[in-house]
Amino acid sequence: MIAKHFSGLTGQGGVALGIGDDAALINTSPNQQLVVASDTLVEGVHFPSTASGKQIATRALCVNLSDMAAMGAQPRWFTLALTLPKKKANSLWLADFSAGIAEIAQQFDIALVGGDTTSGPLTVSITMLGEAPAGKSLQRAGAGVGDTVFVTGTLGDGAAGLKSISSINSINSDSERLLHRFYAPRPQVEIGLRLRGIASACIDISDGLIADLGHICQSSGVAASIYQEQLPVAADVKKLAPDHFINWALFGGDDYQLCFTVGADKLATVEQWISRAELDASKIGIIQASSDSNNLVTVLDQDNNPIAINKQGYDHFG
């Protein structure tokens, strides 16, 4: 929506990559680019009203760090705009919230450089600033026909975590892990840095695999086929929803894993990293020529037959 209504406003000085990717790139010196991303979380839309201050804080920061990971950027600084209803504007809630911010900020060595607190409905808006050597960042555009598609970690954890929150009575040791995956999804910053110069395209999975791989395809002018059997899904997610976990893996948002493509020349490197357990990623599909712009991502069953899919990833106001 931002891209549609504001596309005329990004052409000015120093902007190397405008809106429409996970972050924008700004030329700040001949060798370095500033990487800028913004994400807003609203109570009742992006987290339930039962979430604690710390849970909201860690999730907000992790979501924004994930954008840096998708760009192959080193996160450095962030601003925080916190809108808070009067009933939560007390020292106890704020101490809990700031503990969450502090935990993630220290873990990723990023500095808070500004922000404000206003009174109103609970909303957290973060702008993250990172750095990347000029021309080395990862982007959505760049996937070529024949490239291999990978995802990091496991898929469906975010959707399963959200399910665990809404059925609070069924919490057990398994769903503790999933709750944590929802509120503090681990941003794959290290992997993003490692993929510089290796991946031909990259995105973080916030809207669901189908939607986000679709964004890579759209930006790159290609299509993709993925193999259902090869989708990495954690055992506890399969157990939680034996009939439904594939849907979570394909369409469930909030995983904050990376989906990336690799050309033939770099494929052996990535496969070696995976076999040595230096890189937690799975090969899930292949990039093909695009023939139908309304159907960019095809899911294949074990006999290589297309599976009908009709639910697109979550789109605000979509």
Place this chain on the structure above:
Amino acid sequence: MIAKHFSGLTGQGGVALGIGDDAALINTSPNQQLVVASDTLVEGVHFPSTASGKQIATRALCVNLSDMAAMGAQPRWFTLALTLPKKKANSLWLADFSAGIAEIAQQFDIALVGGDTTSGPLTVSITMLGEAPAGKSLQRAGAGVGDTVFVTGTLGDGAAGLKSISSINSINSDSERLLHRFYAPRPQVEIGLRLRGIASACIDISDGLIADLGHICQSSGVAASIYQEQLPVAADVKKLAPDHFINWALFGGDDYQLCFTVGADKLATVEQWISRAELDASKIGIIQASSDSNNLVTVLDQDNNPIAINKQGYDHFG
């Protein structure tokens, strides 16, 4: 509030000036600093629910540009986080809103480099990025005993504009000007750039003169006396509230003028600019040694007697 709860999080690499001023300073290259400021506007708190999309947009951008002006920074890029209730998420409202963003962005030659749109209560959060030569930006700290206090433009326009909005039936040609001053306060970016190397301290007046000059005093470890007779107030503001305009000038927020201090060595330069009409500013007071940290700013009447003041500038949750 941000400064109190998050003060431990600003010490990391490259941060030259952390939270607590109008913006933060980051060292991005040996000669340049990145200047970062964030401001959030919430419906019902920072603008009335009758405001149009364009009015909200221009006000949000101007408020953030004013932070750049206060730092003597050249604004360059911004991110926009727009939270929008479903009833306003239509093309008409968004076209109006984006027209406001475009108007101000083009006027100040700044580029939109990121942002997102989420569903929820109407909130606009902007992070503005600017540049300043290393060590040349203006800050709150730096005012010295004997320095002269100036303000740009006129005071009380913001409060009078807000009053005009709430008494809609009394709109006339005068209050048209005040409405415009509320929704599109002119950020004093040019003056901020001119004051680099001239002003000893600077702030923009968003919380009211008494509160914001108090911030300069607190950061600089000094006090200030201002002369009520010398406060610049526009004729239409005096006419609108003959008994009350001094209160608006002292405590009314939302003026977005600059308040700055000038040492003896630069005073002749500034006075010459003013006399040649190259600088729209008024001399309103003097910096003194601080004796009482609870009473940093004293207002004097025409006989140099202190006037009792008891209403502090607006403080969220204060």
